[in-house]
Amino acid sequence: MPSRTLMLFPEPPYPLHGGGALRSAGLLAYFARHAPVDAILFREAGAEDPRDAIPAGLVRCSLLIDLPAHSKGTGARALRNLDRARRGVPPLVDRFAGCEDQIARFCRGLRWDTAVIEHFWCAPYRPLLARHASRVVLDLHNVESVLYERCSTEHGWPVSAFYRRFARRCRAIEREQLGRFDLVLAASAADASRARAIAPGSRVEVYPNTIPSREAPRTSRRRQIIFSGNFEYDPNKAAAVWFGRMIWPLIHRRHPDLEWVLLGRNPEAVRGAVGGLPNVRLTGPVPDALPELARSLAAVVPLRSGSGTRIKILEAWSAGAPVVSTTVGVEGLPREGVLTADTPAAFAGAVERLVGSPELREDMALRAQKLFQENFTWEKGWNVLGRIGL
Template identity: 30%
Template sequence: MRELLYLVHRIPYPPNKGDKIRSYHLLKHLSQRYHVHLGTFIDDENDRKYLEKVKSLCKETCFVSLHPTIARMRSLSGLFTGQPLTLPYYHDKRLQAWVNNVLETRPLKNILIFSSAMAQYVSHAGHINRVMDFVDIDSDKWMQYAATKTWPMSWVYRRESRLLLDYERRVVKDFDSATFVSETEADLFRRLVPDAATKVTYFNNGVDADYFSPQNSYANPYPAGTNTLIFVGAMDYWANIDAVVWFSRSVFPAIRAQSPGLEFYIVGARPTAAVLALSSLPGVTVTGSVPDVRPYLTYAALAVAPLRIARGIQNKVLEAMAMEKIVIASPQAMEGINAFPGQELVVANDAGDFIRRIITLLQDVPHHAIGHAARARVLDDYSWNKSLGQIDVLLLQPEAS
């Protein structure tokens, strides 16, 4: 098999959050076709227990520790160099030395970069086929963040958005091709970089529909007789934090007033102080990390995705749909998902809309067809085998081993 360099900004395992789900399935797919040289960061020391699992999928690996506090301090150098802060945050001399050695000593035919910050390591490798998986338009996320903050952070985030977009434009012009997580995301980027539009494509995230299946049996994790709304997501991620804080304080109390005893469960690892504080609200439970989210999804009445800041495809929405849950999502949360509102999921535009729709659905959950249609949509459009065929088209095909 041919050899391929794969650089990822965070160890691609375990597949328990959006970026890791995509980067892991990419690695698993690549490992069946290439000898993979993987370079990546570890920003959570708990992930070190997965090193052997990741190594088993690779020919060669380089894992570099990234301490978030130190990285944030390092990123400040961008204020003096004119760089987006993202680049020094993810710059490491050890990883660069390892990449240089791989480029010099291995017969590489392909380079796949996951997340724009990692493109800096192969800027001098134009003689090799380079594919950039941007996943999302990160520069647009920073602009959304800026809109939620006051000065001076609003200025910092607007600066990051502007400089990172300039960098994303340079990368797509320099690389051979670029991918995004949805057709919507790819179309937006083509408009931002029209002179490189022909290089831009997309492949959807997938869902393991056998794993996320309503046919599996689980013990009920909720107290007996509990009627529950659920949000699932990494609870140290800003967009998720904003979503559950807003929903818990601005939406859920009105729903609970109409449905006494209704509970809202926030299920996800690493809850911040702002998220933990929500446990003091009537009916709100913050679980922290759980061994398996599927029992919580199985026995919940409805799943909610009230994101106000989002880009790309939300895996949490697709996974709930695969479990035949009715998902009530904001327009931001369903952007990029090919599903019919009102038939395969429910879209709510504001607090009042969430309140009205959830109250109505709670009266009809056992007999509602939306959940069945949601899983059918996932089966039709969101399998990994179907999605990852696109990456094979962009990479120089390996010879038979």
């Protein structure tokens, strides 16, 4: 009899926009190879039905939970987070809480071999799903306490104090929850070690971030470098601001014809900080990032906070774009195909090396594509899941 799986997605796995969706979709596709998966999904107010974007044959039965509307304005968000800090509830844990009754009605009378909860934010639903599944798995996209702690270093007071408060609360929830899962999946060996240290005795296995295998687009290089991501996500936003203020002026001074492309969702989050800089282009979201990556001289990953591993680097490798990254940006990934730099001068110098050397660019691109194909495709990730016993 085919194994039956239930998956809970706070973020929709499709369309394949962003690292979270790509990781979740890879797991969904793995389980659906054996039998269609049952799914619980959430929808933001005014958004389209996320089930319409899921390819046919992957999901059998589903529950869609509509989240209450809330303003994304700065003032409204600050008030919400002030209340969350007072109550000691991390923002996304709070956002996806309170849906026990809907989930219980959906699960009534049903039984699954495996239930998978995507993201730490929904870990509190474990006891409910454990009543209906032989085992419950938590897929940690990040170690959330580390993410908040690192974000606190990017901001001054009082924002830094909020981040530290949420980091402590995430650490407490991680300590309480991780050991109760039958299995926890982490995106890297570093994250797995952190999770085990937080919750000794937890069964934590590494399931690396992966993306679908595709042939690199055939295109000529342009005089551009690229940074891709969702710019509403605080580590990406802070990285864009830091690069724009501290690094781009150094590069532009020596290469005035070079363009810096920012590709991804929510460009308005950084437009005020970088939109007025010379030779900067904000594309907004695009259906397919790989062609823009493939025609770039380098992909830059100037992250100074974050957790997990960066799918933006895997996409650059897949497209044949050499990468310049900070140490935090490349954390958890092999260093082949990446030049690493952590100061503005060193980062600018690494970009200039790639801009000025076609031989270095192509050598790094070939090594990175080989590394990607051998380790970071969905199929390679599925082999890991099989060895883990899923």
